[in-house]
Amino acid sequence: xxxxxxxxxxxxxxxxxxxxxxxxxxxxxxxxxxxxxxxxxxxxxxxxxxxxxxxxxxxxxxxxxxxxxxxxxxxxxxxxxxxxxxxxxxxxxxxxxxxxxxxxxxxxxxxxxxxxxxxxxxxxxxxxxxxxxxxxxxxxxxxxxxxxxxxxxxxxxxxxxxxxxxxxxxxxxxxxxxxxxxxxxxxxxxxxxxxxxxxxxxxxxxxxxxxxxxxxxxxxxxxxxxxxxxxxxxxxxxxxxxxxxxxxxxxxxxxxxxxxxxxxxxxxxxxxxxxxxxxxxxxxxxxxxxxxxxxxxxxxxxxxxxxxxxxxxxxxxxxxxxxxxxxxxxxxxxxxxxxxxxxxxxxxxxxxxxxxxxxxxxxxxxxxxxxxxxxxxxxxxxxxxxxxxxxxxxxxxxxxxxxxxxxxxxxxxxxxxxxxxxxxxxxxxxxxxxxxxxxxxxxxxxxxxxxxxxxxxxxxxxxxxxxxxxxxxxxxxxxxxxxxxxxxxxxxxxxxxxxxxxxxxxxxxxxxxxxxxxxxxxxxxxxxxxxxxxxxxxxxxxxxxxxxxxxxxxxxxxxxxxxxxxxxxxxxxxxxxxxxxxxxxxxxxxxxxxxxxxxxxxxxxxxxxxxxxxxxxxxxxxxxxxxxxxxxxxxxxxxxxxxxxxxxxxxxxxxxxxxxxx
Numbered sequence: 001x002x003x004x005x006x007x008x009x010x011x012x013x014x015x016x017x018x019x020x021x022x023x024x025x026x027x028x029x030x031x032x033x034x035x036x037x038x039x040x041x042x043x044x045x046x047x048x049x050x051x052x053x054x055x056x057x058x059x060x061x062x063x064x065x066x067x068x069x070x071x072x073x074x075x076x077x078x079x080x081x082x083x084x085x086x087x088x089x090x091x092x093x094x095x096x097x098x099x100x101x102x103x104x105x106x107x108x109x110x111x112x113x114x115x116x117x118x119x120x121x122x123x124x125x126x127x128x129x130x131x132x133x134x135x136x137x138x139x140x141x142x143x144x145x146x147x148x149x150x151x152x153x154x155x156x157x158x159x160x161x162x163x164x165x166x167x168x169x170x171x172x173x174x175x176x177x178x179x180x181x182x183x184x185x186x187x188x189x190x191x192x193x194x195x196x197x198x199x200x201x202x203x204x205x206x207x208x209x210x211x212x213x214x215x216x217x218x219x220x221x222x223x224x225x226x227x228x229x230x231x232x233x234x235x236x237x238x239x240x241x242x243x244x245x246x247x248x249x250x251x252x253x254x255x256x257x258x259x260x261x262x263x264x265x266x267x268x269x270x271x272x273x274x275x276x277x278x279x280x281x282x283x284x285x286x287x288x289x290x291x292x293x294x295x296x297x298x299x300x301x302x303x304x305x306x307x308x309x310x311x312x313x314x315x316x317x318x319x320x321x322x323x324x325x326x327x328x329x330x331x332x333x334x335x336x337x338x339x340x341x342x343x344x345x346x347x348x349x350x351x352x353x354x355x356x357x358x359x360x361x362x363x364x365x366x367x368x369x370x371x372x373x374x375x376x377x378x379x380x381x382x383x384x385x386x387x388x389x390x391x392x393x394x395x396x397x398x399x400x401x402x403x404x405x406x407x408x409x410x411x412x413x414x415x416x417x418x419x420x421x422x423x424x425x426x427x428x429x430x431x432x433x434x435x436x437x438x439x440x441x442x443x444x445x446x447x448x449x450x451x452x453x454x455x456x457x458x459x460x461x462x463x464x465x466x467x468x469x470x471x472x473x474x475x476x477x478x479x480x481x482x483x484x485x486x487x488x489x490x491x492x493x494x495x496x497x498x499x500x501x502x503x504x505x506x507x508x509x510x511x512x513x514x515x516x517x518x519x520x521x522x523x524x525x526x527x528x529x530x531x532x533x534x535x536x537x538x539x540x541x542x543x544x545x546x547x548x549x550x551x552x553x554x555x556x557x558x559x560x561x562x563x564x565x566x567x568x569x570x571x572x573x574x575x576x577x578x579x580x581x582x583x584x585x586x587x588x589x590x591x592x593x594x595x596x597x598x599x600x601x602x603x604x605x606x607x608x609x610x611x612x613x614x615x616x617x618x619x620x621x622x623x624x625x626x627x628x629x630x631x632x633x634x635x636x637x638x639x640x641x642x643x644x645x646x647x648x649x650x651x652x653x654x655x656x657x658x659x660x661x662x
Contacts, residue, residue, distance in 0.1 A: 001138075001239070001265075001333070002379075002382075003333075003375075003379040003382075003384070003385075004328065004332075004333050004334070004335075004375045004378065004379060004384045004385055005033040005034050005070075005333070005334050005335070005375065006030070006031065006032050006033060006034075006324075006334075006335050006336075006337070006368065006371050006372040006375055007032055007033060007034035007035055007036060007072070007334055007335065007336035007337070008027065008032055008035055008036070008336060008337045008339070008340040008354065009035075009036045009039070009303075009304060009336060009337065009338045009339045009340060010023065010035050010036070010037055010339075010340045011040075011041070011339070011340075011343070012037065012056075012057075012060045013041050013044045013056070014343060014344075015341075017056075017059070019359065020059075020060060020063055021063065022359070023340065023341070023355075023359075024063055024064065024067045024069065025067075026355075026361065026365070027067070027069060027340075028067055028069070029369070030365065030368055030369035030372050031369065031372030031373050031375070031376050032069060032368075032372055033069060033070060033372070034069065034070045034071070034072060034138055034334060034336065035064055035069055035070070035071055035072070036071075036072045036074060036141065036303055036304075036336050037057075037060065037061070037064075037071055037072070037073055037074065038057070038073045038074040038075070038076050038127075038141075039074035039076050039141065039143075039144045039243075040074075040076055040078075040079065040106070040144060041076055042076045042077060042078075042079070042080065042081050042123065043081035043082070043083070044056070044057075045057065045076075045123070045127065046081065046123055046126075047081075047083075048083050049083060049084075049087065049119075052126060054130055057131075061073075061131065061134055061136050061137075062136075064136050065134070065135055065136035069136070070136060070137070070138035071134075071136045071137055071138060072138050072139055072140070072141050072241065072301075072303065072336075073127070073131055073137060073139075073140055073141065074140070074141035074143065074144055074243075075123075075124045075127055075128070075140055075141065075142060075143055075227060075230075075231075076143065076144065077120035077121075077123060077124060077143045077227070078106070078107055078109065078111070078143055078144060078145070078146070078149075079103070079106045079107055079108065079109060080103070080109040080116060080119075080120070082103065084109075084116070084119055085103050085109070087115075088113070088115040088116070090110070090113055090115065090154060090155075090156040091109050091110055091113050091115060091116045092108070092109070092110070092152075092154075093108045093109070093110060093149075093150045093151075093152045093154075094152050094153050094154035094155075094157075095153065096153055096198050096199065096200060097153075097199075097200050098153055098154070098155070098199075100154075101150075105347065106149075106347065107145065107148055107149030107150065108149065108150060109149075110152040110154065110156070110157060111146065111149075111219065111220055111223055112152075112157065112160060112216065112219030112220070112223070113152075113156060113157075117223060117226070121226060121227070121230055124227055124230045124231075125230050125234075128140065128230055128231055128234045128238075129234060132231070132234045132235050132238060133235070137238070138239070139238060139239035139240055139241060139264070139265070140231050140238060140239075140240050140241075141240070141241055141242060141243060141267065141303060142224055142227040142228060142231075142240055142241070142242035142244075142262060142263070143224075143227060143242065143244075144243050145243060145244060145245040145248075145269075146220055146223070146224060146242070146244040146245065146246075146253070147220060147244050147245040147246045147247070147248045147251055147252050147253050147255075148245040148248045148250075148251060149251055150250070150251065151216055151250070151251055153196050153198055157196065157216075158194075158195060158196050160215075160219070161194065161196060161212065161215050162191050162192065162194050164215045164218065165191060165194060165211065165215075166191050168211075172188050172189070172190055172191055172193075175188060175191070175194075176188055178207060178211075178486045179205065179207040179208050179211075179486070180205065180207055180486075180488060183205070186205075196212060197209055197212055198212070206403070206406050206407060206483075206487045206488075207486050207487045207488060209402070209406055209487075210399065210402055210403060210406075210455075210486075210487040213399075213402045214254070214399070216251065216253070217252070217253040217254045217257075217398065218253075218254075220251075220253040221253050221254060221255075221257060221258035221262075222258070224242060224244065224258060224261075224262040225258060225261045225262045227262070228240050228261065228262040228263070239264040239265055240262065240263055240264050240265070241263055241264065241265040241266065241267035241301045241303060242262065242263055242266075242267045242303075243267045243268065243269055243303040243304055244267070245269075246398075247288060247291070249405070249416075252398065252401075253398070254398040254399070255291070255292070255294075255398070256291075256294055256396060256398070256435075256436075256437035256440075257398075257437065257439070259292075259294055259296070260294075260296075263296075264298060265298050265299065265300070265301045265333070266292040266293050266294070266296055266298070266299075266300050266301070267292065267300070267301045267302075267303045268288060268289055268292045268300060268301075268302055268303065268304075269302070269303065269304035269305075269338065270285060270288075270289065270302040270304065270305050270306065270323070270327055270332070270335075271285060271304070271306045272285035272286075272306060272323055272326075273285070273306075273309075274306075274308075274309040274312045274315050275315075276315065276316065276319045276322065276323075276630065276631070276632070276661065277631060277632065279424075279428075279630070279631075280420065280424055282323075282326070282630065283420070283423060283424045283427040283428075284420055284423075286326065286327075286330045286423075286427060287419070287420065287423040287427075287435075289302075289327065289330045289331070289332065290330060290331075290423075290433060290434065290435045291396055291435040293331055293434070293435070294434065294435055294436065294437070295434050295436060295441070295442050295443050299331045299332060299333040299385035299386070299387075300327070300330070300331055300332040300333060300334075301332075301333055301334040301336070302327055302332050302334055302335050302336055303334070303336050304336060304337075304338035305323070305324070305327075305335045305336055305337050305338060306320065306323060306338070307320065307337045307338060307339065307352065307353050307354050307364055307368070308342070308351060308352025308353060308364070309351070309352070310348075310350060310351050311350050312352070313352050313362075314352065314362070314363070314364050316632070316661070317363070317367070317661075318367070318660070318661040318662065319661050320364060320367050320368065320371075321367055321370060321371050321661070322628060322629070322630060322661040322662070324371045325626065325628045326616055326628050326630060328384055328385070328386060328626065329386065329616055329618050329626060329628065331385060331386050331387075331388065332385065333384070333385040335371065335375075337353070337354055337368060338351075338353070339351070339353040339354075340353055340354055340355060341353050341354070341355040341356075341357070341359060342355065342356055342357045343357075344357050352364075354368055374647065377646075378646070381624075381646070383620050383621060383624060384620070386618065386620060388432050390432040390433045390434045390445070391432075391445055391446040391447065391603075391605050391606060392426065392431060392432065392433040392434075392445060392446070392447045392448075392449065392605065393433060393434050393435075393436045393441065393443075393445040393447070393448045393449065394419060394422055394423065394426075394433050394434075394435050394436065394449045394451065395435075395436055395437075395438045395448065395449065395450045395451070395453055395460075396419065396435045396436065396437065397415060397437075397438070397453045397454075397455060399455045400415040400452065400453045400454045400455045401414070401415045401416055403415070403454045403455050403483060403487055404416075404452065404454050404479070406487075411452075411454065411479055412511060412544065412545050412586075413452065413478075413479065413544075413545060413586035413587075414452070415451070415452045415453065415454060415479075417452075417586070418451040418452035418477055418479070418586050418587040419451045419452070419587075421451070421586075421587040421588050421589050421592060422449055422451040422477075422587045422592055424589050425587075425589045425592045425593040425596055426596065428589075428593070428613065429593070429596060429597075429600075429607070430607070430608045430611070430615075430616060430617050430618065431596070431600070431605070431607065432618075433449075436448075438450070438453065438456075438459070438460035438463045438464065439457070439459040439460055439463070440459070441463050441467075445467075445472065446472065446473060446603045446604075446605055447472070447473050447474075447475070447599055447603055447605065448464070448467055448472055448473070448474045448475070449474075449475050450464070450474065450475065450476040450477065450480055451477050451480075451587045452477050452478065452479040452480055452586060452587065453476075453480050453481070454479055454480065454481070454482045454483055455482075455483050455484070455485065455487065456480070456481040456483075456484070456495070456496055456497050456498060457484065457485035458485070458497075461497040461498055464498055464501060465498070465501060467578070468501055468575045468576055468577075468578035468579070468580050469575060469576030469577065469578065470576065470577060470578065471576070471577035471578045472578045473578055473579045473580075473581070473599060473602075473603060474501075474578070474579075474580050474581065475581040475582075475583065475595060475599070476495065476498075476502065476580070476581070476582050476583065477583040477585070477586055477587045477592075478509075478545065478546070478547050478583060478584055478585050478586050479545075479586060480495055481494060481495030481496045481497060481498055481499075482494065482495075482496065483496070484496065484497075493505045493506075494506035495582070499552075500552075500575075501573070501575045501580045502554060502571070502573050502575075502580045502581075502582045503551070503552050503553035503554030503571070503573030503574075503575070503580070504549045504550060504551060504552055504554045504571055504573070504582055505549070505550040505552060506547045506548070506549060506550075506584075507548050507549070507550050508547070508548040509545060509546065509547045509548060510545070510546060510548070511544065511545050529541065529562045530543045530546070530560060530561070530562035530563060531543060531560075531561055531562055532558055532559070532560060532561075532569050532570075532585070532591050533558065533559050533560075533561050534557070534558045534559065539558065539590070539591055539594050540588065540590040540591040540594070542588045542590055542591070543560065543562075543585055545585065545586060546560055546567075546569065546584050546585050547584040547585075548567060548584075549567070549568050549571060549582070549584050551568060551571060553573055553574075554568075554571040554572060554573035554580075554582065555571060555572055555573070556568040556570075556571055557570040557571060557572055557581070558570040560584065560585075567584070568584065569583070569584045569585060570582070570583055570584070570595065571584075581595070581599075583595065608625070609625070609639075609640075610638075611627070611637055611638075612635050612636070612637065614629060614630055614631040614633070614635055615627055615628070615629055615630070615635055615637060615658070616628040616630055624646070627656065627658060629658040629659065629660060629661055629662050630661070631660065631661075632660035632661060633660055634657060634658065634659045634660060635657075635658050636655045636656070636657050636658075637655060637656040637657075637658055638654065638655055639652060639653075639654065639655065639656055643656065
């Protein structure tokens with residue numbers, strides 16, 4: 001699909017049918033080209049078992065077809081209708097005490113339950129057959145926010161977990177070894193001894209917690225694949241996307257393990273926040289875009305896009321438009337506002353849309369219209385969606401997030417914190433990257449960054465080893481490679497499995513001056529400042545945790561000072577044709593940015609023009625650059641040659657004055 005589009009999320013079942021043509025006319029006037037329909041309303045299509053009511057939606061989709069507005073039809077298998085909960089109580093969520101919970105909020109169904117999946121997939125098939133060849137259809141969305149909601153600790157889930165373990169380990173002896181069940185007299189005599197490792201007030205050991213999260217992740221990932229198969233078995237040419245929530249901290253799933261099997265166009269809800277001056281929040285939203293794209297060649301579809309906030313009417317003026325262009329920089333193709341009209345009822349009645357509750361356009365409608373008008377103009381030039389071939393890869397690990405979240409007493413800077421710090425260092429430097437899975441990295445890069453990936457399994461080791469051996473440069477930060485695939489700490493030299501690649505041995509660590517246990521006493525730190533320095537110059541003072549390194553074949557690059565004697569904090573090792581850098585502190589933007597600057601120069605990594613802080617910029621074509629001012633103050637951008645604006649008749653020499661959020 002070519003070009004870029006603005007769109008909206010619309011909920012026709014909320015409004016009188018006489019209102020539909022009015023809304024569609026307002027959409028046309030705002031140059032809205034796509035609408036997302038169908039989500040969150042299974043029982044509007046199927047009010048009871050064996051009875052479908054498609055007639056209302058037949059009329060809706062035909063109105064959009066007449067208006068030449070394309071439709072992304074979400075397959076709304078969540079929330080499950082109440083009639084399905086009544087028919088199969090095992091679908092209900094059970095809390096950590098095993099107590100069944102009434103479905104009083106959305107996403108209170110156990111997606112892994114076989115009866116839920118049977119009825120959900122049957123409904124999906126009926127919906128796809130009904131509308132799969134409708135001329136208005138652009139593609140199908142594979143449900144909404146899979147990965148959010150609640151984990152169910154039910155007897156049904158426990159039985160499925162046991163079957164998952166049997167398939168993985170085959171014998172109870174292998175399971176006992178993988179879970180270190182000799183500890184604390186917890187040996188299993190059979191698989192039937194297994195319980196879910198969460199019970200009331202307590203949670204189990206790290207090995208079984210990791211396997212439990214893998215089990216729930218596999219159920220969600222495979223369900224997404226099955227939904228996609230429903231669409232593709234009807235017509236393999238119909239595009240699919242998904243506004244899942246794999247990054248959800250409470251549930252989530254291992255997206256990079258499955259994404260190649262279930263999306264043609266990666267999907268996301270793009271919510272950078274109501275405060276654009278919170279640059280790390282905005283950066284994290286862009287990180288999520290790049291995570292969803294992974295190593296996919298197709299662009300992003302922002303199936304939801306921030307129009308308001310909970311209890312907040314709008315972002316500051318011009319910020320919604322700024323976010324739209326920032327998303328284009330990060331390979332987005334569709335900006336689909338959530339939501340068209342503020343909803344009068346339900347849990348999101350004060351999550352504000354483009355139209356007020358009264359149905360009257362707000363100032364946001366006109367700002368969104370401006371985006372639509374400009375996108376229409378840009379499409380004539382054929383400049384977007386943006387295509388890139390990043391030379392930098394950042395490794396992402398769902399499993400390491402589980403590992404570091406479990407053991408926060410040790411992992412004071414967890415995986416999520418580290419990847420956000422690394423990404424922010426790239427974000428402010430306007431550097432492109434792909435977010436990759438070390439178990440299955442398919443493209444070529446000059447630089448691979450491993451930010452606190454605590455769990456290194458054999459596949460990941462192989463990827464790292466081959467990448468460096470064949471000439472790549474890798475940077476690994478502290479807390480990486482601490483545990484194996486069973487979440488057991490390596491008994492071999494650290495970083496586990498890869499210490500020879502980095503030419504070091506981690507011999508210990510200190511948690512620094514903010515530690516209240518497990519480190520040097522706060523009293524001993526009085527008047528002592530641990531800093532990172534190079535050639536006598538201080539680079540960063542943001543040091544809390546640091547690892548003590550023994551150099552084997554590696555060379556020291558930077559020092560840690562303020563300790564009893566200077567210690568190596570950044571090392572480099574030649575391995576095969578490539579280089580392996582190890583950072584003895586967790587990723588932090590100041591020091592990591594310093595490392596990036598060195599490596600970009602050394603590796604000749606392509607960079608856009610130098611710009612003042614706050615400006616996002618990318619080269620779009622040979623003679624076109626997109627500059628976005630992400631902050632509220634005017635910024636003057638130096639330019640080497642005369643330029644003119646694509647928006648209006650502005651011509652510039654020497655400098656472009658870009659006002660706030662423009």
